[in-house]
Amino acid sequence: MLEKLKKSLEEAPVIQKESEGQIYNYFIHPISDGIPETDPAILEEIADFIIAGGKTGGIDKIVTVEAMGIPIATALSLKTGIPVSIIRKRKYGLDGEVELSQSTGYSKGTLFINGLSAGDRILIVDDVISTGGTLLPLLETLGGMGVDVAGVYCVIGRGAGTDQIKEKTGVDIVVLVDIAVSANGVTVVGGV
Numbered sequence: 001m002l003e004k005l006k007k008s009l010e011e012a013p014v015i016q017k018e019s020e021g022q023i024y025n026y027f028i029h030p031i032s033d034g035i036p037e038t039d040p041a042i043l044e045e046i047a048d049f050i051i052a053g054g055k056t057g058g059i060d061k062i063v064t065v066e067a068m069g070i071p072i073a074t075a076l077s078l079k080t081g082i083p084v085s086i087i088r089k090r091k092y093g094l095d096g097e098v099e100l101s102q103s104t105g106y107s108k109g110t111l112f113i114n115g116l117s118a119g120d121r122i123l124i125v126d127d128v129i130s131t132g133g134t135l136l137p138l139l140e141t142l143g144g145m146g147v148d149v150a151g152v153y154c155v156i157g158r159g160a161g162t163d164q165i166k167e168k169t170g171v172d173i174v175v176l177v178d179i180a181v182s183a184n185g186v187t188v189v190g191g192v
């Protein structure tokens with residue numbers, strides 16, 4: 001299952017990003033960067049896997065975070081007819097906008113939620129989970145808003161974020177492929 005995705009991950013180049021005196025080994029892959037180009041067959045494989053998980057029934061919105069969750073969310077939307085709501089890195093200042101801080105192993109920023117409200121039943125999809133510094137504050141903020149998160153899918157998992165989020169929030173994130181990343185490259189270490 002997901003053989004194309006796994007094979008392409010093993011071939012992903014790794015660059016070093018420096019943040020706050022720490023080096024982060026950042027892998028570059030079509031699903032997480034759009035480089036060199038995204039194979040629609042891999043997007044379809046991912047969308048079909050998520051649909052087979054049975055969590056798309058009764059969902060009001062597929063929710064993702066700008067930028068690289070968008071192709072995955074769009075592929076899923078086209079197959080299910082469920083609309084996509086995108087959490088942006090840009091402030092709009094609309095009524096009801098909610099902002100939160102995001103951090104990754106290589107960046108810090110602010111996310112802006114628009115178009116979600118109490119009682120919405122959503123499925124979250126994203127390309128990568130690593131430190132959890134994006135999804136943890138997002139899940140906490142959505143919980144505070146009264147949004148019902150029916151499931152969370154991340155295509156690629158690395159690092160401790162998934163386990164930490166489970167410990168802190170009880171939310172089980174489904175990771176399709178688990179990888180280990182070093183300066184020498186990417187190794188697939190698990191997954192569905």
Ligand SMILES: O=P(O)(O)OC[C@H]1O[C@H](OP(=O)(O)OP(=O)(O)O)[C@H](O)[C@@H]1O
Pocket residue numbers: 032065066067068069103104105107126127128129130131132133134135161
């Ligand atoms: O678990 P974490 O350490 O938070 O890493 C995961 C996040 O990193 C990437 O986002 P990024 O902000 O780099 O945006 P991008 O989608 O534009 O690459 C990715 O899309 C996830 O949202």
Ligand SMILES: Nc1nc2[nH]cnc2c(=O)[nH]1
Pocket residue numbers: 025026027028029032033104105128129130181
């Ligand atoms: N492309 C890419 N996205 C990420 N998001 C969090 N970590 C990474 C990474 O190593 N590579």
